[in-house]
Structure formats: C-alpha cells, structure tokens
Amino acid sequence: MVDALKLKIKTLPFGTHAVECHLDESFFNLDEQIEVRRADVDVTLNVTRKSETTYRLEIACHGTVTIPCDRCLDDLDLPVDENYCLNVEQMGTELDDSNDELLIVPQDWRELDVAPIVRDTVLLAIPMTRCHESEDDCNADMLDMLDSHRVEAVPDDDDDNNNETTGTDPRWEALKKLKEQ
Ligand SMILES: [Zn+2]
Structure with missing residues (x-):
C-alpha cells in the first residue's frame, strides 16, 4: 500500500x-x-x-x-x-x-x-478519552439533536441496557438520519 x-x-x-x-x-x-x-x-x-x-x-x-x-x-x-x-x-x-x-x-x-x-x-498515541476538551467545544446542534433523539428512542427511565441487547446505539441512528438529510 x-x-x-x-x-x-x-x-x-x-x-x-x-x-x-x-x-x-x-x-x-x-x-x-x-x-x-x-x-x-x-x-x-x-x-x-x-x-x-x-x-x-x-x-x-x-x-x-x-x-x-x-x-x-x-x-x-x-x-x-x-x-x-x-x-x-x-x-x-x-x-x-x-x-x-x-x-x-x-x-x-x-x-x-x-x-x-x-x-x-x-x-496507540490516540487517547482513550476521545472528546472535545469541554462540552462547550462540542457541536451544540449535534448535542441537541442527539439528546432529543435519545429521549425519543428511550422513553423509559431505566432502559439503559436496552441499547446493548438490541445492538443499536440511538446516537448512531440519529447521525445516520442527519447524514441522509
Ligand atoms: Zn464533541
């Protein structure tokens, strides 16, 4: 290569x-x-x-x-x-x-x-924590969109484990939709 x-x-x-x-x-x-x-x-x-x-x-x-x-x-x-x-x-x-x-x-x-x-x-030099330094540096629109989608996808309060069993992370689904627009 x-x-x-x-x-x-x-x-x-x-x-x-x-x-x-x-x-x-x-x-x-x-x-x-x-x-x-x-x-x-x-x-x-x-x-x-x-x-x-x-x-x-x-x-x-x-x-x-x-x-x-x-x-x-x-x-x-x-x-x-x-x-x-x-x-x-x-x-x-x-x-x-x-x-x-x-x-x-x-x-x-x-x-x-x-x-x-x-x-x-x-x-190997890429750190384990891969985030913008503070939440203020993050893309605010993306965070809003991801948040609203999370509420939509996980209506129950203690449903956190559901994501693992279904294998679908609602954030990725939301991102996919965003890209399709
Ligand atoms: Zn970020």
Missing part, C-alpha cells in the same frame, strides 16, 4: 537511509477499533543497517488525524507528534514482536514492511 515503507532489508546498503512518505486516512482505516475520518501525517523513517543482520528504525510522525468525538460525534482533530525507535535483528525462522525495543524477523525475509509499526505508533 505504502511502498516506501517496504524495506528491502537484504539488499539495503550499510549506513543510514531516510525514507519519507505522507499518510492519509486510507492508511489507518484497516484498524476497526478507531474510525479515522481524515489523516494528514508526514512520516520520516531513518533506517540504519548496522551489520549483515541488524538494523535500527527511527520513526517520526507529524500531522493530524480526525476522529469522531465520543460526545457529539462531530470531527475531533488530534495532533500527531510521535517518535519511535526500534532495533531489528534477523535470525532464526520465527517472527518475534513481543519486545518493544527489539523486533526479531526470520533470517530469510528479504523485505520488512514497516507500515504496521507506523500505524500502531500513531494509533
């Missing part, structure tokens, strides 16, 4: 090489847990071949990702400013990515795709 991030490790000359690329939302939307509506992220990857079998990756990501606000569902822009360094060693026949600082890749790999590492570097 992003060919620049596929490193030809076997034939890489010794020394440091800079790879630059730009990522948009299509790069991030493989992840199902976070809906990335827009992305504008510049990546600089410095890859150093230190020996026949050892490499060092220095990844810097700068830009913006836009995700839905959990409260009002409107766009929430988050700045991206992440750096991640990782040593890579080729040995054996098994991939081992259990260590945050050392990635072991099989000896016969000719190519290393850094895209998943870059994707995780950006997505």
Whole structure:
C-alpha cells in the first residue's frame, strides 16, 4: 500500500537511509477499533543497517488525524507528534514482536514492511478519552439533536441496557438520519 515503507532489508546498503512518505486516512482505516475520518501525517523513517543482520528504525510522525468525538460525534482533530525507535535483528525462522525495543524477523525475509509499526505508533498515541476538551467545544446542534433523539428512542427511565441487547446505539441512528438529510 505504502511502498516506501517496504524495506528491502537484504539488499539495503550499510549506513543510514531516510525514507519519507505522507499518510492519509486510507492508511489507518484497516484498524476497526478507531474510525479515522481524515489523516494528514508526514512520516520520516531513518533506517540504519548496522551489520549483515541488524538494523535500527527511527520513526517520526507529524500531522493530524480526525476522529469522531465520543460526545457529539462531530470531527475531533488530534495532533500527531510521535517518535519511535526500534532495533531489528534477523535470525532464526520465527517472527518475534513481543519486545518493544527489539523486533526479531526470520533470517530469510528479504523485505520488512514497516507500515504496521507506523500505524500502531500513531494509533496507540490516540487517547482513550476521545472528546472535545469541554462540552462547550462540542457541536451544540449535534448535542441537541442527539439528546432529543435519545429521549425519543428511550422513553423509559431505566432502559439503559436496552441499547446493548438490541445492538443499536440511538446516537448512531440519529447521525445516520442527519447524514441522509
Ligand atoms: Zn464533541
């Protein structure tokens, strides 16, 4: 997908090489847990071949990702400013990515795709609480609309669990209707 991030490790000359690329939302939307509506992220990857079998990756990501606000569902822009360094060693026949600082890749790999590492570097930086800083920063019209719909959809006072059993969040239904208008 992003060919620049596929490193030809076997034939890489010794020394440091800079790879630059730009990522948009299509790069991030493989992840199902976070809906990335827009992305504008510049990546600089410095890859150093230190020996026949050892490499060092220095990844810097700068830009913006836009995700839905959990409260009002409107766009929430988050700045991206992440750096991640990782040593890579080729040995054996098994991939081992259990260590945050050392990635072991099989000896016969000719190519290393850094895209998943870059994707995780950006997505893991997104906070658990994904809301506009205060309710005043939220889209007031959206909040009003969502509120009125909530009352409509859940007329009983202690009906909160209903949403989970039916699997339909009234807020999303309301948003869908809004988009159709
Ligand atoms: Zn909001």
